[in-house]
Structure formats: C-alpha cells, structure tokens
Amino acid sequence: MYIRTICYFFAILVCSGLSTANRLPDDPPNVLLIFSDDLSTRIGPYLAQEGHTPHLDALAARGVQFQRAYCQFPLCGPSRASIMSGLYPETNGVLGNQHVEGSYRGSNPALADHPSLAGFFREQGYFTARVSKIFHMGVPGGIERGEAGDDDPDSWDFAVNIMGPETLSPGEIELLSPEHPHYGSSFARMKVPDTLQETQTDYLATSQAIAILESRAARTIPGATNKLKIKPAEPFLLAVGLVRPHVPFIAPDNCFDPYPDEDMKIPEASIDPDLPTAAYSNRNNRIWKMSEEQQRQSISGYLASVRFMDQQVGRLVAALERLDLDENTIVVFVSDHGFLLGEHDSWQKVNLWEGTIRVPLIIADPRYPEQHGKTAGGIAELIDLYPTLAELCGLEDHLPDRLQGVPQAPVIHSGVAMDSTRLAYTITNRGRYASIRQGQYHYIRWGEEAEDGNEALFHLGNDPEEHLNLATSAAHSEILARMRSLLKEKQGER
Ligand SMILES: [Ca+2]
Numbered sequence: 001m002y003i004r005t006i007c008y009f010f011a012i013l014v015c016s017g018l019s020t021a022n023r024l025p026d027d028p029p030n031v032l033l034i035f036s037d038d039l040s041t042r043i044g045p046y047l048a049q050e051g052h053t054p055h056l057d058a059l060a061a062r063g064v065q066f067q068r069a070y071c072q073f074p075l076c077g078p079s080r081a082s083i084m085s086g087l088y089p090e091t092n093g094v095l096g097n098q099h100v101e102g103s104y105r106g107s108n109p110a111l112a113d114h115p116s117l118a119g120f121f122r123e124q125g126y127f128t129a130r131v132s133k134i135f136h137m138g139v140p141g142g143i144e145r146g147e148a149g150d151d152d153p154d155s156w157d158f159a160v161n162i163m164g165p166e167t168l169s170p171g172e173i174e175l176l177s178p179e180h181p182h183y184g185s186s187f188a189r190m191k192v193p194d195t196l197q198e199t200q201t202d203y204l205a206t207s208q209a210i211a212i213l214e215s216r217a218a219r220t221i222p223g224a225t226n227k228l229k230i231k232p233a234e235p236f237l238l239a240v241g242l243v244r245p246h247v248p249f250i251a252p253d254n255c256f257d258p259y260p261d262e263d264m265k266i267p268e269a270s271i272d273p274d275l276p277t278a279a280y281s282n283r284n285n286r287i288w289k290m291s292e293e294q295q296r297q298s299i300s301g302y303l304a305s306v307r308f309m310d311q312q313v314g315r316l317v318a319a320l321e322r323l324d325l326d327e328n329t330i331v332v333f334v335s336d337h338g339f340l341l342g343e344h345d346s347w348q349k350v351n352l353w354e355g356t357i358r359v360p361l362i363i364a365d366p367r368y369p370e371q372h373g374k375t376a377g378g379i380a381e382l383i384d385l386y387p388t389l390a391e392l393c394g395l396e397d398h399l400p401d402r403l404q405g406v407p408q409a410p411v412i413h414s415g416v417a418m419d420s421t422r423l424a425y426t427i428t429n430r431g432r433y434a435s436i437r438q439g440q441y442h443y444i445r446w447g448e449e450a451e452d453g454n455e456a457l458f459h460l461g462n463d464p465e466e467h468l469n470l471a472t473s474a475a476h477s478e479i480l481a482r483m484r485s486l487l488k489e490k491q492g493e494r
Pocket of ligand 1: 037038075076336337
C-alpha cells in the first residue's frame with residue numbers, strides 16, 4: 001500500500017511535469033520583445049539615414065523589416081492593449097488610457113478569459129518577464145512614481161516597474177511649448193551629462209533587462225560544480241518597454257550632437273480647407289503654440305531621444321550575444337504608434353495621418369538567415385504580432401479562439417509574399433473616426449457615416465505626404481466606394 005501510494009504520487013509528479021512540457025515543441029526559441037514609445041518611422045532603417053540609428057539598422061539586417069505596419073489606435077493605452085490582446089480596440093473595449101492602476105482588464109468582460117500575448121506564452125510553459133512600460137504607463141508622471149500603470153499581472157512570472165527621474169533628471173528642463181504646460185504632452189527637452197546617462201529611465205530598464213537575461217542564460221561555468229550551473233528549464237519571453245522618444249525629450253549630450261537645432265527641417269504643411277476641423281485637431285497653434293525655433297528644438301529633441309533609445313537596443317542585443325542567447329532568441333522591435341513632427345502643421349498623436357498610424361516593426365529570427373535583411377512591403381497590423389510569435393515558437397495549435405490578426409510567420413521563415421489585399425484598420429475617438437489602409441490608398445473618415453466633406457482619400461504612391469485629397473475626384477469614385485465598404489466590413493467585425 002505504502003509503495004503503491006509513493007508510485008501514485010510519483011506518477012502525478014511526472015504527469016504534471018509532462019503536461020506543461022508537452023505544450024512546448026523541442027528547443028523552443030526565446031523571445032525578446034522591445035517596445036519603443038511614440039516612435040514614428042523617422043528612424044534609420046526606414047529612412048536610410050546612415051549612422052542615425054546604427055543598432056536598429058543592425059537589427060534590421062538580421063531580420064525582416066515590415067515597411068507598412070500599422071497600429072490599431074494611435075495612443076499608448078489602446079494600442080498596447082490591442083497588440084497584447086491580439087484584438088481590435090472596439091473588440092477588447094480598451095478605447096482610451098485606462099488609468100485603472102495595475103490592471104488593463106479592469107472589469108472588462110471582453111478580456112476576462114482572454115490571455116494576453118505574454119499570458120498565453122506563460123500558459124504554454126514560457127517564463128515571462130516585463131521590464132517597464134508594456135501595457136500603458138503614464139510618462140513622465142507614472143515613471144517618476146514607479147507605478148505599474150494599466151499592467152496585466154497575469155501575464156508575467158516577474159515584472160518590474162522602473163522608477164526613473166524623468167523631469168527630475170540631472171539637467172535643465174527647457175519647456176518648448178510654454179503655452180501648453182501639460183505634464184504628459186507638453187514639448188520639453190533636457191540634455192543630461194554623458195557621465196550621468198545611467199540615471200535615465202531607459203538605461204535603467206535596459207540594465208534590469210540584461211540582469212534578467214543573465215539569470216536566464218544557460219551557461220557552463222568553467223570549474224563550477226553542477227550546483228553552480230545556471231540552466232533554467234523553460235524558454236523565456238522578455239518584454240522590455242523603452243519610454244523614449246515619448247516626451248519629455250531627455251537624453252545625454254552625445255545624443256543631441258548630431259542634431260543641431262538650425263539643421264532641423266519643419267515639414268511643409270498644406271492645409272485642406274475642405275476637410276473638417278477634426279482632421280487638424282493637433283495643429284500647432286491650436287494646442288502647443290510653438291515658435292518656429294521651438295519646433296526645430298522639438299524635432300532635435302525627438303531625434304536625440306530616438307538615438308538614446310537606439311543605444312539601449314544595442315546594449316540588449318550585445319547582451320544576447322555575450323550570453324550565447326543570440327542563436328535561439330527572436331528579437332522583435334515595435335512602437336505603439338507613430339508621431340507627427342509638423343506634418344500637416346500637426347504634432348504628436350491621436351489622429352489618423354499616415355505618420356501617426358504607421359510604425360516601425362522588425363522581427364529578427366536567427367533561425368532563418370536566408371531572410372535576413374529583407375523588407376516586407378505588404379500591409380500588416382500590430383494585432384498580427386500575437387499569432388505570428390505563437391507560430392514562430394510552434395505554439396499555434398493552442399491559440400485562443402478569438403484573435404483578429406493574421407500570422408505573418410511565413411514571411412519571417414520563408415519570405416512568402418504578403419497578401420496584397422490585406423488592409424489595416426485604425427480608429428480614434430471611440431471608433432467615430434476611422435482609417436483604412438489598403439494597397440496604395442489611405443481612406444480616412446471623421447464621422448460615423450460618410451457625409452460631404454468628412455472623408456479623405458490619398459494615393460500614397462503618388463502623394464506620400466498626403467496633400468491631395470481624392471475623395472471628391474470623380475475619377476476615384478469607385479475606389480472611394482470600395483474603401484467605404486471595407487470600413488463598414490471592419491466595423492461589422494468588432
Ligand atoms: Ca505611446
């Protein structure tokens with residue numbers, strides 16, 4: 001009886017061990033998921049500006065760079081909730097920055113039984129960790145207070161908020177939009193002495209992330225006994241949130257050097273008087289009231305912040321290499337949404353222009369070197385990340401039923417051409433304003449129904465800066481009708 005009981009418990013132990021292990025394929029890759037905040041496609045790999053973002057350039061050279069990836073809502077909270085849930089904002093119900101401390105779910109029934117991307121990997125047997133801002137966190141206030149923001153505790157085995165000094169950093173803060181002194185959206189910049197870069201939020205986050213990589217690396221220590229060998233059993237998914245280039249633009253001196261104010265160019269703006277006021281809700285004189293000099297200083301501050309963020313990406317990738325994790329770790333680099341720096345005389349986010357909805361997306365999978373350095377030109381949505389990563393890690397058979405993205409894994413591992421009919425759907429204002437990107441066309445509607453003057457249609461192949469609205473052109477009436485019906489279809493899916 002005694003022996004039978006021991007065997008019984010032993011069997012339970014073996015089975016429970018196998019039940020988790022069974023879900024994982026042999027030798028599953030690790031995932032390093034790097035989020036930047038408010039980063040537009042004004043970066044090296046997208047603009048071919050040599051030396052601007054050397055570390056992202058290097059990452060793009062060892063992965064696939066998506067040329068036309070679009071967020072689903074150009075604001076931190078809903079975009080991140082959408083990426084992490086794999087659902088459109090109208091489906092998951094997160095239509096604004098939640099401000100429910102410590103929970104992106106709140107009491108939202110749409111998310112009650114739905115694991116996040118990281119939560120799903122955790123359920124499959126991955127060790128999952130978060131450093132700093134993955135779900136929404138207030139920048140700079142929430143960071144200065146070290147808050148968890150709208151996190152999802154179920155997603156992580158280990159999570160750490162970074163308490164960074166932000167506006168309290170060792171330097172002099174210059175308010176560049178003195179008539180709009182809002183804590184989270186004013187334009188401001190600060191140059192921190194290079195010797196004090198370690199004080200900075202993103203530097204601290206990266207150091208913490210590297211410490212996690214150290215502890216997860218399977219290494220043989222020469223001369224060590226077995227007890228001293230570090231060999232964690234599970235693969236990891238490590239999500240690292242960098243908060244730059246979100247305002248305020250704080251970076252070490254060396255990052256400002258390549259961007260003197262006088263060299264910064266304010267984009268040429270054409271304002272279409274036939275479009276509704278909502279199209280231009282982010283105009284400089286409506287909110288920030290910056291002088292031309294202050295606008296140039298803001299652009300310089302943004303680019304300096306991008307440079308500092310890029311340096312942190314370099315530190316993360318170098319740590320992977322040093323720890324021999326680089327051959328089995330997929331690195332994903334993404335931003336939550338784009339950002340305008342004077343295009344359409346508009347600044348920042350929460351509008352539907354191309355520069356705000358389009359984001360950088362690089363997926364570097366070391367196992368498929370023949371795809372390295374390639375660009376993928378088709379349209380992708382950020383809700384694609386969830387099923388894409390699951391498939392790259394061999395977990396696609398266990399995905400939750402309700403996901404709205406398309407797995408792009410075949411593009412990563414085999415260079416399969418992307419679906420040319422794919423569209424990207426993005427909203428603001430709880431869905432009352434919406435955008436459809438398909439092929440070369442961009443359709444925007446500021447209103448629930450099509451009305452005279454509340455629509456815009458651009459051909460980005462001919463007009464990449466979106467100056468010429470074709471919505472009233474008779475020659476484009478068929479395309480306009482198609483875009484309207486695609487929008488209706490998307491709204492039906494929510
Ligand atoms: Ca953001």
